[in-house]
Amino acid sequence: MDWDEYALWGGKIADWGAAYHKTLRDRPVRAQTAPGEIAAQLPSAPPNGAEGLDAVMADFETIVMPGMTHWQHPRFFAYFAANASPPSMLAEQLVNTVAAQCMLWQTSPAATEVEGVMVDWLRQALDLPSEYTGVIQDSASSATLSAVLTMRERATGYTGNRDGLSDKGALRVYCSDQVHSSIDRAAWVAGIGQDNLVKIPTHGPRFAVDVAALEAAIAADIKAGHTPAGIIAITGGTGVGASDDLGAVLAVAKAHDLYTHLDAAWAGSAMICPEFHADFWDGVAGYDSIVFNPHKWLGAQFDCSIQFLLDPQPQLNTLKIEPEYLKTSGDAVTNYSEWTIPLGRRFRALKIWFLIRCYGLDGLRARIRNHVLWAGELCEAIRQMEGFEITSEPILSLFSFRCPGSDDDQQRLVDALNDDGRIYLTQGAFEGRKVIRFQVGQFDCTRDDVMLARDVIADVWEKIQ
Template structure:
């Protein structure tokens, strides 16, 4: 392909993309294909010679597109959103075209410096204190793993990387029973082990970690000769939106000199709205590490996760490795590859810059506020229709059950997703299967949300 062909197909794909998004409501949300169906259509061996781009594009539409679940569909109510606002897509086109590897300041000075400013813009938007700095990671899983590794190294006097963990005793990390599975995986990868992730019970309407249980668990571990290493709190857990009471558990962690990490991957975006601070953000100042994903609710195209740090040095002490070929000379600069596990880095900050400038914080706040309001409205309607609300809305997430047993919940979820008009997922809460519903797709409307009521009641009547 020459550059004239590139320009032609670039225009074609941009036009195709606009038409795709304009017609998403006409498509089933979840892919309606059987396992193996897409692979069976693809040639078993690669071509020996070149093929024309129009043939490649035609096969994409005929073979690939039917097997795609449409995450940008306005009636995508499953999981959490992975939004891609149009300005962030355009920014990604520029990033892909320039195709820089932004591991060091000198390999792309603009990428490094824009990242620093964008992290600070978001710090201000979330009303975090001015001492926070940070880095853009690929996902909250990577940010959490970075924090857990830092907990490990800090608790071992920064000797674990060099000496291993065989003689370090049992390092203990504390969290609630509502944390995301990425917390478990981080403990696996860090060598701390599942058995040393202490999951504590939750209390109250927001299913917050019990501070008394935390304090007792730490005291028990100290008496047993274990080493408390860190605390992981949550704001907006994946299951039902569980949110810890941040101040009291932070005070306990600080009293025991634990490194603290807050997982606000989904709900952190809503903290650009000041009215949610009293309920969900009180006491946030002082957490050593905080992560939230602009690629979820805020509209930045995946992947884009911001990790804020009160002091980056512990994480640098944990992750920084500097062979000769990565050393920089001259003035002191920031090399963000030293803050993260991967060495290679994409220019993720550009899409945040485009996004915030295109909508302004007020425009982004309006969307989030609408989603919260519409979720509350739908929840009330389903309750009126006879469905059991198993967890009331926490921001824009709630869960419910249809009449019947756990098998009936799965039967309803499967029937809804096979129908294609909306997309939901099941979950488990307090020992029972529930159906999760979250509102967060960037371009959804109130009508998109409320049509879910009609679809849920209609499908339930046909299968009960």
């Protein structure tokens, strides 16, 4: 392909993309294909000769698209949305075209310096103290792993990387029983181990970690000769939106000199709205590490996760490795590859810059406020359905419910809804029962999209009786 053909097809694909988004409401949200159906349509061996892009695009339409779940569909109510606003998509086109590997300042100074400013713009938007700096990670999983590795190294006097962990004893990390599975995985990968990830019960209307039980667990571990290493708090947990009392958890951590990480991957975006701070953000100042995902609720195309750091040095002490070929001569600069696990880095800051400039914080706040309002309205509508039960009240734009019947009936309804195609939901587990989870967060959804879900749920439920 030469550059003239590239320009021709670039225009065609942009037109295809605009048409795709304009017609998303006409498509089923979840892919309707059976396992293996897509792979069966692909040749078993690669071609030896070149093929024209017209043939490739034709196969893309007929083979690939039927097997895609449409995450940008305005009636995507499963998981948490991975939004892609038009400005962030255009920024990604530029990033893909320039195709820079932005691991060091010198490998693309603009990427490094725009990243620093964008992290600070978001720090201001979330009303974090000026002491915080940070880095753009690919996902909250990577940020959490970075924080857990830092907990490990700090607790071992930064000797774990050098010596290994065989003689370090039991390093303990504490969290609530509502944390995301990425916290478990971080404990695995960091060598902490599942048995040393101490999960504390939750209570209250926001399912906050029991701080007295947290304090007791730490005291018991110290008495047993274990080494407490850190605490992970949550704001807006994935299951039902569980949110800890951040100030109380931080006080326990400070009393024991423990490193702290706050997982606000989803709900952190809503903190650009000051009215949510009292319930979800008070006490945040002082956490050593905080992560939130602009690629969820703010509209920055996946992947884009911000890790704020009160002091970056402990994480640098944990992750920085500097062979001769990566050293930068001259004036002191920031090399963000030293702040993260991967060496290679994409220019993720550009899409944040485009996004915030094109919508402004007020435009982004309006979307989030609408989503919270509409989720509450839908929750009340489902509450009025005969035999249906709200199992967790709305926390921001997330709630859960049950239809009449057993756990098997919950799964039967979820499967039928997703096969129907008009909306997409997922099941969850809460207080020992299967529930149906509903979250509003797709960037372009409307109130009509959200409220239609009530009619679809009622219609499908009637059909499967």
